[in-house]
Amino acid sequence: MIKLSFEKANEVKNIFECESKVKGHLKDLLDGKIDMTGWVKHPINYDKEEVGRIKEVAEEIKSNAEVLVSIGIGGSYLGAKAAIDYLSGYHGMKRKGVEVIFAGNGLSEKYLKETLDYVENKNFYINVISKSGGTLEPAVAFDKFKALCEKKYGKDEAQKRIIATTDKSKGILKEEADREGYRTFVVPDDIGGRYSVLSAVGLLPIAAAGFDIDKLMLGAKNSYDAYTNVDLDANDAMKYAVVRNLYYNNGKDIEVFSTLSPNMQYFAEWLKQLFGESECKGHKGIFPASLNMTADLHSMGQLMQDGKRNMFETFIMIEDDFDSERVRYSDKLFVDDLNDIALRATEKAHNDGGVPVIEIKVEKQNEETLGELFYFFMMSCGLSALILGVNPFNQPGVEEYKKNIKELLK
Ligand code: PA5
DSSP states (O other): OOEEEEOOOGGGTTGGGGHHHHHHHHHHHHTTOSSSOHHHHHHHHOOHHHHHHHHHHHHHHHHHOSEEEEEOOGGGTHHHHHHHHHHSOGGGTTOOSOEEEEESSSOOHHHHHHHHHHHHTSOEEEEEEESSSOOHHHHHHHHHHHHHHHHHHOHHHHHHHEEEEEOSSOSHHHHHHHHHTOEEEEOOTTOOGGGOTTSHHHHHHHHHTTOOHHHHHHHHHHHHHHHTOOOGGGOHHHHHHHHHHHHHHTTOOEEEEEESSGGGHHHHHHHHHHHHHHHOOTTOOOEEEEEETTGGGGTTHHHHHHSOSOEEEEEEEESOOOSSOOOBSSSSOBHHHHHHHHHHHHHHHHHHTTOOEEEEEESOSSHHHHHHHHHHHHHHHHHHHHHHTSOTTOOHHHHHHHHHHHHHHO
8 A cells, every 4th residue: 555654844743733624625525515526436436337348448459459549638648648657667568468659649740740650550549538529639639540540441440440538428529439430438427637547538548558457446446445534644645635735835835746767757747737737726736846766866956955945845656666687786785776775865855955755655566556546646636625725626727728729720
């Protein structure tokens, strides 16, 4: 299970002062008193029949293709990208399924063209993912990949190779999927984009890459059991939410998520969306940033040590990550021991320099711990935003930008 620790600095001495407030927020989440909180009980009441179908389709993709093109943006891609990077080992060496390529997550013409060229001579399937069904970036990419798929395989075969993940009944993508006869998976009504990684949005690409989605859901269920406990002393997701707010109230309005494994950079990107879109509203909120250690010590270390004292740092760590032969640095030390020493040195330097440090640790880098981490952070993010007094489950700022783009396109 996840281990949380933090320095008992002055700012966080009074963690139990807001116990009744945070308990109330957790009860509201559990009682479904707030809109868009389907993710809270999702690990225990997700649609098992749909997950069965996801596994079947993933097996079909693995048998018939080398590449899955996953088209989506924001919450419709970051969770799957974070998961596949976290689980694939380096250079994809632990991936047991197809290569998953992400498209529709921006408007770079060059990226789109070169990605189309990259898959053109490969055997591919497409999973187009959009909850609303009308977001510009994935719509543009889907149009091009659909055309390539139909040209390469013909309309009938393309119909089998295109799978849409979208709303169960409405939206342009749902209409198109029904018209064209594509298979569809559902983004549940009461789960917003950045809370959707454990639905079909994340599960199909993760399963197609060859990972065990049952274990992922088991990890999420472990976290559900642990972090729905209303006793603050026993609930680390609640404690983390409270500690972040205590730092914020003391002028620390930037949280730096530091990871030690290069393949966790996209996990940090997922965190940035989760916290940024959930919490930063009404001119309030903690700006989420990220660093990857030790590389970024050599670019951002100066700022962390000696820049403006308005940050706290959350290290996300894997304790024991070796299932293969170790690489020695010396008779006594492995290379990861150096990573650990660098971490201790950095934490001490940052703490001493006025940047409080929080540690969040899991034992291994696998599907189960990933499910635990996803749920832990969704729960702490929801609680943290509620403590701050904002609605964690809407995104008026994103809608505003989408509206402006539509206006300009006219
Ligand atoms: O979290 C969110 O709601 C957003 O980031 C969305 O995931 C993102 O804008 C993509 O939206 P959609 O899935 O509707 O295309």
